[in-house]
Amino acid sequence: MNTFISTLITGTATGAIYALAALGLVIVWRGAGVVNFAQMGQAMFTTYIASNLIASGNSYWLAFVVALISGSLLGMAIDLLIMRPLAHKKSSSSTKTLAATIPVIASLGILAILQALAGVFWAGEERGFPTPVNSFYFKNGTGTLPFSAFNLFVIGVVLTVLLSLSYFFTQTGVGLGMRAAALNPEVARLSGIKVSRMRTLSWAISGAAGSLAGLLITPSTNLSPNSLDLILIVAFTAAVVGGLDSPLGAVIGGLILGIGISLVTTYGSPENVFLAILFLLLAVQLIRPNGILGGKQVRRG
Amino acid sequence: MVSVDKIWRKSLLKTLTLGLVLFLLSFIFDAYNQGQLALVLMLFIGVLSLTVLTGSSGQISLGQGALMAVGGYSSASVITHLGASIWTGFLVAVFVASVFGLVLGVAAARLSGPYLAGTTLVIALALPSMANRFESVLGGDVGLMIDFGMPPTWISNLIEVGYEQWQLWVSIPIALISLFFVSNLLTSRAGRSWKAVRDDEIGAAVNGIPVARTKVIVFVVSSAVAGLGGALYGLRGLVGPSVYPVSLSLTLLTAAILGGVGSISGAFIGTVIVVFLPDLVSWAISGLAVSEQVTNYLPALLTGVLLLATIILNPAGVMGTRHRSKH
Numbered sequence: 208m209n210t211f212i213s214t215l216i217t218g219t220a221t222g223a224i225y226a227l228a229a230l231g232l233v234i235v236w237r238g239a240g241v242v243n244f245a246q247m248g249q250a251m252f253t254t255y256i257a258s259n260l261i262a263s264g265n266s267y268w269l270a271f272v273v274a275l276i277s278g279s280l281l282g283m284a285i286d287l288l289i290m291r292p293l294a295h296k297k298s299s300s301s302t303k304t305l306a307a308t309i310p311v312i313a314s315l316g317i318l319a320i321l322q323a324l325a326g327v328f329w330a331g332e333e334r335g336f337p338t339p340v341n342s343f344y345f346k347n348g349t350g351t352l353p354f355s356a357f358n359l360f361v362i363g364v365v366l367t368v369l370l371s372l373s374y375f376f377t378q379t380g381v382g383l384g385m386r387a388a389a390l391n392p393e394v395a396r397l398s399g400i401k402v403s404r405m406r407t408l409s410w411a412i413s414g415a416a417g418s419l420a421g422l423l424i425t426p427s428t429n430l431s432p433n434s435l436d437l438i439l440i441v442a443f444t445a446a447v448v449g450g451l452d453s454p455l456g457a458v459i460g461g462l463i464l465g466i467g468i469s470l471v472t473t474y475g476s477p478e479n480v481f482l483a484i485l486f487l488l489l490a491v492q493l494i495r496p497n498g499i500l501g502g503k504q505v506r507r508g
Numbered sequence: 509m510v511s512v513d514k515i516w517r518k519s520l521l522k523t524l525t526l527g528l529v530l531f532l533l534s535f536i537f538d539a540y541n542q543g544q545l546a547l548v549l550m551l552f553i554g555v556l557s558l559t560v561l562t563g564s565s566g567q568i569s570l571g572q573g574a575l576m577a578v579g580g581y582s583s584a585s586v587i588t589h590l591g592a593s594i595w596t597g598f599l600v601a602v603f604v605a606s607v608f609g610l611v612l613g614v615a616a617a618r619l620s621g622p623y624l625a626g627t628t629l630v631i632a633l634a635l636p637s638m639a640n641r642f643e644s645v646l647g648g649d650v651g652l653m654i655d656f657g658m659p660p661t662w663i664s665n666l667i668e669v670g671y672e673q674w675q676l677w678v679s680i681p682i683a684l685i686s687l688f689f690v691s692n693l694l695t696s697r698a699g700r701s702w703k704a705v706r707d708d709e710i711g712a713a714v715n716g717i718p719v720a721r722t723k724v725i726v727f728v729v730s731s732a733v734a735g736l737g738g739a740l741y742g743l744r745g746l747v748g749p750s751v752y753p754v755s756l757s758l759t760l761l762t763a764a765i766l767g768g769v770g771s772i773s774g775a776f777i778g779t780v781i782v783v784f785l786p787d788l789v790s791w792a793i794s795g796l797a798v799s800e801q802v803t804n805y806l807p808a809l810l811t812g813v814l815l816l817a818t819i820i821l822n823p824a825g826v827m828g829t830r831h832r833s834k835h
Contacts, residue, residue, distance in 0.1 A: 236622075241622075242622035242625070242626065244625070244626075244629075289816070289820065292820060293819070293820060296820075296823075307566075307620065307621040307622075308562075308566070308567070308568045308621060308622075308625065309819060309823060311568065311621070311622050311625045312568065312761070312765055312815070312819050313816060313819045313820070315570075315758060315761070315815070316812050316813075316815040316816035316819060317812075317816065318812075319758070319762075319808060319809075319811065319812030319815065320809060320812035320813060320816065322808070322812075323805045323806075323808040323809035323812055324805075324809060326801060326804065326805030326808070326809075327801065327802050327805045327806065327809060330801045436754070437633075440626075440629065440630055440633055443626045443629075443630075444626075444630065447623065447626065478637045478640045478641070479637075479641075481630070481633050481634035481637045482634050482637060482638070482641075484630060484634065485630050485631060485634040488626075488627055488630055489615055489627065492615075492618070492619060492623065492627065493615060493618070496618070
């Protein structure tokens, strides 16, 4: 029984991180119409920055903040330097048939560049990454409780982020402007919303969310140029399961995957995890293509 | 109006010319570059499979390497367990990969754009783990050891053939058959109906083209070609999860984009770039004092930059500009 509860709690904690990464994908998809396959590459890069800061004697929290800021700056840079020029070019390009897939290919190119750069700068060897609080199971007199302080920290941080994001998107002018720009760019532009600025902002928020996910997951995966590739796959699946245009769906999808993967790993075998993910992804797309909470107009591609 | 017969003969002539050039190169190149040229041909078949899919449906697949793995594993299985020849292996690979493509196509024909890209990426990741489930047949983590073998005696009696050269000689006919098949298919009635579906589904349906079936058939043909390429690729020594990683799929995509999606000559040029770029880079920086970690990652960095630059500056690829002017 204790194993089961501990599996559930670990699953919820990792699921919360998947939810965060999935949320990053959803924000850029809603805001800019791009599934950003480079997102966890960006996160890997900023986690390396944090790792270097810590290695040179700075505190975890300074590294944490710097990683988040550089994550949002990296997201903005990608939009301004690559995605925005591509979006403007699309209309004049003769490669009409590829239009929907060009941003996907661009994001794969960015991913390749970030991973190669990380290799050039910081070598290809794996390194560990610290947690801010203890990651051992709590001791309770004679036995151990089935969760650690780090589990609680992760769940707390992700919950805070989710609540503040939902406040931002429902209560603040900028957040509402972003949703309007995503929903109907033409009308939003006519109402005086700077649509392209809103797009850049969604890249920034998503970059920070991805970076946070990277910082929280890396203690359990170690850090290498490719270490977050699997998180991208899981986050993509979570986002599709929840509905690519639904932030709440992304959170639900993330939790489903976190707990599901945790259960498969404990009671099945770890190598079945990918098959389980593939099965879930195909099943959702065949049975309910818009995801659990996705709207009717999800499919843009 | 050029008659169909004439097109057919013209592409046969082109294919045979390419074959002759490659055959002559196999005498000029040293052993290492013979191997590299053979690698170009193997990957070229994989890129061709992507050309079939992307060029005639507008969709990209990030899982083409997984289909190559299907071909590689099925040919390796019949070679190791049943003692079949490599030529039988090729046929089995094409057949099994087609069946696999049919299953995949039925599921994936409904997906598009980023959905298809993401799903195929998961397939590329999940499929190699199948090798562990059927360890007795597929060899688990280690994989199955197979190779090109040595040339039959009637050739080796005639002329001395090195291993790399033999590798190249087996690859040339397989690549030429794929090339001839694909280039004719794309201009045939079937290929033109695929493009009609790509350009305008409703228009195609109105003109009597069965849209759903067409999409599945494109997948079947694409996987058959990928399976053949994968079987050839596996003969380099080992068929295992490490031989068909996700990065193989991305390499194929990069080659296709660099050369120009949908263009067959572009597919060849793109593959040549992707294979020989690392050699070129290490030759270019051999005089400079750079650390090993830079040398290791520089080719990947350059490939990424090339991919991004192509997409931004000239999304039609190297061969794309010439194609456009024809219209």
